[in-house]
Amino acid sequence: MSRNYEIHSGRRIVKTVASSSSxxxxxxxxxxxGSPKEITILGTDTVSWRGARFVAVPVPPAHPRG
Numbered sequence: 298m299s300r301n302y303e304i305h306s307g308r309r310i311v312k313t314v315a316s317s318s319s320x321x322x323x324x325x326x327x328x329x330x331g332s333p334k335e336i337t338i339l340g341t342d343t344v345s346w347r348g349a350r351f352v353a354v355p356v357p358p359a360h361p362r363g
Contacts, residue, residue, distance in 0.1 A: 301356040306349060319353035320344070320360055 299315045302322035316322035319342035327336050327346040337345040343352045 302353040303356055305352045305354055311351075313356060314353075316353070319355065322353040323337050326353075 298315055301313055301315050303310045304314060304326045305314045308344055312326055314322050314326055316325060320338065323342060323344045324336060324338075329341050330346055331346060333356050335346055339350065342354070343350060345351070
């Protein structure tokens, strides 16, 4: 089951992606920049690419208006 995650670089949200986990969302986003050999996993939701850190944060579900 996929869920939406915001990819953060510092204080900025750089993209929102759908993925099965926060780590996979971060890896998928960074993989678009280049080789998987340049990606370092730093935690369960954080990766590094060429010194930059990217964190995937779950997007809270929208509340229905009613």
